[in-house]
Amino acid sequence: MNKKILLIILVLSITLFSKVSAQKISDDNSAIESKIDALLQQMTLEEKIGQMTLYTSDWDVTGPTIRSGYRKDIEAGKVGAIFNAYSVDYVRDLQSIAVEKTRMKIPLMFGYDVIHGHRTIFPMPLAQAATWNMEAIEHSERIAAIEATAEGLNWTFTPMVDIARDPRWGRIMEGSGEDTYLTSRIAVARVKGFQGDNLAADNTMVACAKHYAAYGAAIAGRDYNTVDMSDRVLRETYLPPFKACVEAGVGTFMTSFNEVDGIPATGNEYLLREILKKEWDFDGFVVTDYTSIAEMVPHGIVANNKEAGELAVNAGVDMDMQSGIFIDYLAQSVKEGKVDVSDIDDAVRRILRIKMLLGLFDDPYKYCDKQRQDTLIYHPEHLAFAREFTAESMVLLKNQNQLLPLSKQTGTIAVIGPLADSKKDMIGAWSAAGDFNKSVTVLEGIKEKLPKQRVIYAQGCEVDGDDRSGFDEAVTLASRSDAVVLVIGETKEMSGEAASRSEITLPGVQQELAEALIATGKPVVVVLINGRPLDLSWLDTHVPAILEAWFPGTQAGHAVADVLFGDYNPSGKLTVTFPRNLGQVPIFYNNKNTGRPMSSDKYTSKYLDVANTPLYPFGYGLSYTTFQYDNLKISSPVLKANQKIEVSVQVTNTGKMAGQEVVQLYLRDLVGSVTRPVKELKDFRKIYLEPGAQSVVTFEITPATLEFLTRDMQWAAEPGEFDVFVGTDSGTTQSVRFSYSP
Secondary structure, eight states: OOHHHHHHHHHHHHHHHTOOOOOOSOOOOHHHHHHHHHHHHHOOHHHHHHHTEEEEOSSOOOSSOOOTTHHHHHHTTOOSEEESOOSHHHHHHHHHHHHHHSSSOOOOEEEEOOSSOSSSOOOOHHHHHTTOOHHHHHHHHHHHHHHHHHTTOOEEOOOBOOOOOOTTSGGGGGSOOSOHHHHHHHHHHHHHHHHTTOTTSTTOOBOEEEEETTGGGOGGGOTTOOBOOOHHHIIIIISHHHHHHHHTTOOEEEEOSSEETTEEGGGOHIIIIIIIIIISOOOSEEEOOTTTTTTHHHHTSOSSHHHHHHHHHHHTOOBEESSOHIIIIIHHHHHTTSSOHHHHHHHHHHHHHHHHHTTTTTOTTTTOOHHHHHHHTTOHHHHHHHHHHHHHHOEEEEEGGGOOSOOTTOSOEEEESTTTTOHHHHSOSSOTTOOGGGOOOHHHHHHHHSOGGGEEEEOOSOSSSOOOTTHHHHHHHHHHSSEEEEEEEOOGGGSSTTOOOSOOSOOTTHHHHHHHHHTTTOOEEEEEEOSSOOOOHHHHHHOSEEEEOOSOOTTHHHHHHHHHTTSSOOOOOOSSOBOSSGGGOSOOTTOBOOSSOOOSSSSSSOOSSSOSSOSBOTTOOBOSSOEEEEEEEESOSEEOTTOOEEEEEEEEEOSSSOEEEEEEEEEEESSOSSOOBSOEEEEEEEEEEOTTOEEEEEEEEOGGGGOEEOTTSOEEOOSEEEEEEEESSTTOOOEEEEEEOO
């Protein structure tokens, strides 16, 4: 695979499936609003509450509760949407109950966690972010939407845009990393990929921005835990990706499990009504996460489920996922005057608006086309794109003495490790309807790349546990080989929801296996399969080459082999910092200085036993070629109001292989009315250069680039001096200075 092939695939896919761009949910469509008015006038209170209720089918379970009898609930008009139900026949069956057996005949929406592909599984979202390729990310979601809608779905519970800076948190794999700007860019790409410019098309679906808000900041990295932060940090760091989703036209929001400022997000009027619906003018609807209304009782904010439902709807929740509390109590709460019927009407209006924009009232069975299902699932073009996209997501962390790429003429390759031939672990957590039996393992990918007789395999050990009985076989095979590919990391169950870890070292005896293999003296390449940053300090010191492959998806083995043997030159860059050890956590690149910055003096901000610097910084990633940065220039030393200045740098491919480089621009505001980070990512370009080729990369800086939340809590640019850094990762020191003088 190469860039030309990828381009052909993209062009064909665009032609075949009509690649689309973002749509604003509200277009002042008076016809739709009139239809909604007419429906609301006819609906009983119970029917309205039914539209505010979301239940799971019995196909999948993502939480502790299963609602039995959901078919009867649909027929009684007590359900507005169903999730965890897909396939044309199943969706048609359930939809027919809603539109043929209920009084109002309002169609259902069908939702599912299409997180990184539907059937064709792409790399996990954190890995996708490492491509820094917005077009490819958008296209992956376009394919996911094509496959999901072909199986009856029209609503996806993604993108997850939580900023995450603690690798202990299992759901770090589901987002885009630690940076607000980059996460916002990726969030827009995902919304555009799913929703397109026409929600009424039969291959687009409504996206859902989650988890609103600050879920990624759970204390101690423990899932569902409390969040405690200032309003400034909330608004400046954690909320901008959600606002970017609103501006991109996202149709729905999902509340988070955590509390914010002492109030659970599902009952937080400040988040839902004040910021989301009033300040940002969001006109889609808000759905809770799984049973999160009921969970406000153990939070201790309400005494019982009835009070929980009242708090939620009064705060601005429009749809209850799974708890059934609205159905059970909301009518009574209205009669008691504890919930205003106008808030019920507003919630139902928002839900009906999305259903109409989807075209469900015109054709409730529009997503039930058997031919589309039979022809589009695992389409060859989807798989071809997945292979290229997966290779692009991988990050080369170390390559001592250019051990990689391996020569295809290498005599014998020993493929070793508990994850080398594990199909189920290739697709990772949140793998939707993906069939792990269709995934390609690393062993299979290498065997397809080389004559099979030159590839030998041993498992060595399990991912977890202390069984070392396989060490001897692994060492024997390694000793007979010319090179070793060691595939280690985490199982798919070790990342994702409810998968926090108190340690981030390699589980079990995997490091001991690596030590035994290194002792053979053979060159060892480590391929990591994992969902979070790990403590790789020992590996970094002792292993000559490390490739971060994440949870790669359906085409895992092919993509890994393409990178290992040089058919694809790695270009991935980290979007989350890798610490030297757990004691550095939380660690992220855009931290703030202290009054005593680290120095050789004792009484400064540092550790006694480890450097302040990370093992691998944000933006880091190696290539099989090298890039040189020269002639960093700025068009003017002074930026004026309503003007712009340009920053340019010359980038040269100084190696022997064509490759891609992510040129990153960071900014530092030297003095502000509140303290500012030491660096902030403000822009980037991904460029492709042949060996010896040069490119001048130019960035624009305007006053808007300088804006932050000032002391009086207003977004503004303040006069002063700024340093601009341009380089290959956040550790770059090459800079120029300018001043802003409006």
